[in-house]
Amino acid sequence: MGRYLGKRSLTGLLTVIVVLVLNFFLIHLAPGDPITILAGMDNPSQELIDITKAKYGLDKPIYVQLWTYIKTLLKGDLGHSIIQARPVSQLIMERLGNTLLLTLTSAVLALVIGTALGIAASRKPGSALDNVLSLIAYVLYSMPGFWLGLMLILLFSSTLRLFPTSGMVDARASYTGIAYVLDVLKHMVLPVGTLTLIGIPGYFRITKASLAQVLKDDYNTLFLAAGMDEKKIFRKYCFRNAILPTITTFGMRLAYVIAGSATVEIVFAWPGMGRLVMSAINTRDYPLLMGVYLVTSVSVAVWMILVDIFYAIADPRIRYS
Amino acid sequence: MGEKQNLLSLEDVCIGYETPTGTVRAVVNATLSLSAGDTLGIVGESGSGKSTLAHGILRLLPKTAVVTGRMMFQDVDLLRCDAKTLKDLRWKDIAVVFQKSMNSLSPVHKVGEQIVDIYRVHVPQATKEEVYDRMRHLLSVVNLPDRVLDLYPHQLSGGMLQRISISLSLIHQPKLVIFDEATTALDVVTQGQVLSEIRRLQSEMHVTSILITHDVSVVAETCRRVAVMYAGHLMEVGPVDQVLVSPRHPYTQGLLASFPSLSGARRRLRGIPGTLPDLKAEPKGCVFAPRCPKAFDRCHESMPPAVDTGTGCTVKCHLEGSER
Incomplete structure (x- = not known):
């Protein structure tokens, strides 16, 4: 296991480096640059553009820029945002918590609810409950997150006035302590609800399909013949066997939680990573974009290793050597 | 033979599978009895x-x-017994060794853990x-080391798992063990070993057993009585040394001619031309008539009843008791 971990960490690191280099070229080769945006649309002076370019090192050949970037990275510095003129790490840290509040909460909720409903539907295949749940899952699965978010805003904010339409806190009130927490919770309901609803069908369908398979396994007949309670067989044996694909799916989802969910964050004006990335793309903020992509790729690399480890614990047939 | 108390007796058992296009008649009017200590083989094609x-029998x-x-x-x-009676009976009185032992344990739990769970069904404490x-x-x-209990099923071979299944079936000292194609998936060498272990169980532990197989030689090696099944009917039931030595039913004769004999002259394997009939259709005559080399008019008109030949055998054939 130790050797395997070492090998996986090494390939993970290599992946991150390849992604970093590829991203660097892609971002810099894309049309437009941050200096043009900084200089403004009206009457930009060529002199200003040249000076700013030199200041950020953008006048140098691209491989030199890459080398400079890697050197600062090795010092543990993600660089400075060109547009916002602040350290990239600071910008990311500000948004990370907000995004995790949204994506992590909804990822866990979707896992629990989706799996529970999948189990409920599997207990009686073809029953009314199964049919209704499958239909709902089908509808939710085909629903874009931003549209669902808008509909929820229309219904619960505009019409019923139960929840705020957008933001993370009430900007007019400056709450502290419990009141602040409650305020954030109130603002969380709709965006978390949206992300949870569109996340549920995946887990629902995986659980259902996996259980349909597992319930036909031969050990069911043996345990039944041995007089074991059907409930016990289901709880102990079927569940453990059926949950394996869910572990993979959930692990992959967790790898991306720090990237946020751009469309839903935009609809709900949530100050998270997704929106940070969107604005960085729009303004060609090279260092910020690189920083966010780097953090995401590291997260994916680490989570894939964690998923593999957890999978080996859950399924004894998988052993790494 | 008939004086002993019957452990299991089936009377006119019919089993049909309901499908949207009709009922599949899987077992028709099966009448059979098994006394304690007896060993019965049920043979037939897939x-x-x-x-x-x-x-x-186990309501599975x-x-x-x-x-x-x-x-x-x-x-x-x-x-007709209630769920509680049935549950108490399962494994404690009637146990099964299934065909696919490689799959008959959960792959993600240790063998020992599963066996403990099965044991605790009847002895919770x-x-x-x-x-x-x-x-x-x-x-x-069954010649296995006890370290297998701390392993997972995938770490064991098919033969080892089959042996585990056999020893697991004996855990509550059941009165009856059903071996459902218990050796079919094994290679001949392993099959031979497992069969000799089954034979030992029968003689030393006096396990009453039903052995289901498509291999007549397995029955010949391990059973005292045999029932030959065709298209849901028990065509011929009787002691092995009669049914397999001088078969009365044309189907049994055909089945035996389909197997090579190790001793004696080499002869052409005959096989039985044709295939199993459609089990959904209600046959007019004998189910075997379309494939029977000795079929005559009456065979196409009605299914023969089970006739006692007076030698401990029952045969479902119009040739019995008529113009033989």
Whole structure:
């Protein structure tokens, strides 16, 4: 296991480096640059553009820029945002918590609810409950997150006035302590609800399909013949066997939680990573974009290793050597 | 032979599977009895209803199956007893060794853990140590080391898993063990070993057993009595040394001619031309008539009843008791 971990960490690191280099070229080769945006649309002076370019090192050949970037990275510095003129790490840290509040909460909720409903539907295949749940899952699965978010805003904010339409806190009130927490919770309901609803069908369908398979396994007949309670067989044996694909799916989802969910964050004006990335793309903020992509790729690399480890614990047939 | 108390007796058992296009008649009017200490083999081709009959005895059939008739296990009617009685009976009195032993344990739980769970169904307060002690003995009977208990099923070979299944079936000292194609998936060498272990169980531990197989030689090696099944019907039932030596039914004759004999002259294997009939259709005459080399007019008109030949055999054939 130790050797395997070492090998996986090494390939993970290599992946991150390849992604970093590829991203660097892609971002810099894309049309437009941050200096043009900084200089403004009206009457930009060529002199200003040249000076700013030199200041950020953008006048140098691209491989030199890459080398400079890697050197600062090795010092543990993600660089400075060109547009916002602040350290990239600071910008990311500000948004990370907000995004995790949204994506992590909804990822866990979707896992629990989706799996529970999948189990409920599997207990009686073809029953009314199964049919209704499958239909709902089908509808939710085909629903874009931003549209669902808008509909929820229309219904619960505009019409019923139960929840705020957008933001993370009430900007007019400056709450502290419990009141602040409650305020954030109130603002969380709709965006978390949206992300949870569109996340549920995946887990629902995986659980259902996996259980349909597992319930036909031969050990069911043996345990039944041995007089074991059907409930016990289901709880102990079927569940453990059926949950394996869910572990993979959930692990992959967790790898991306720090990237946020751009469309839903935009609809709900949530100050998270997704929106940070969107604005960085729009303004060609090279260092910020690189920083966010780097953090995401590291997260994916680490989570894939964690998923593999957890999978080996859950399924004894998988052993790494 | 008939004086002994019957352990299991089936009377006119019919098992049908309901499908949208009609009922599949998997077992038709099966009448059979088994006395304590007896060993019965049920042979037949794939799809002849042998496994359905075995699963029917433990009420393990899917909900689409309709079972009629009477199945008496000692004084319990297996078809009509309540869930509690059935649950108490399962494994404690009747145990099964299934065909696909490689898959008959959960792949993500240790063998020992699953066996402890099965043991605790009837002895809830049993400790792991007690179960392991009991298993150690049973595993030694089938020539397995007890370390298999701490392994996962995928770490064991098919033959080892089959042996585990056999020792697991004996854990509560059941009165009846059904071996459902228990050696079919094994290679001949392993099959030979497992069969000799089954034979030992029968003689040393006096296990009453039903052995279901499509291999006549397996029955010849391990059973005292045999039932030959075709298209859901028990065509010929009787002592092995009669049925397999001088078969009365044309189907049994055909089945025996399909197997090579190790001793004696080499002869052409004959096989039986044709295939199993459609089990959904209600046959007009004898189910075997379309393939029977000796079929005559009456065979195409009605299914023959089971006739006692007076030598301990029952045969379903119009040739019996008529112009033989």
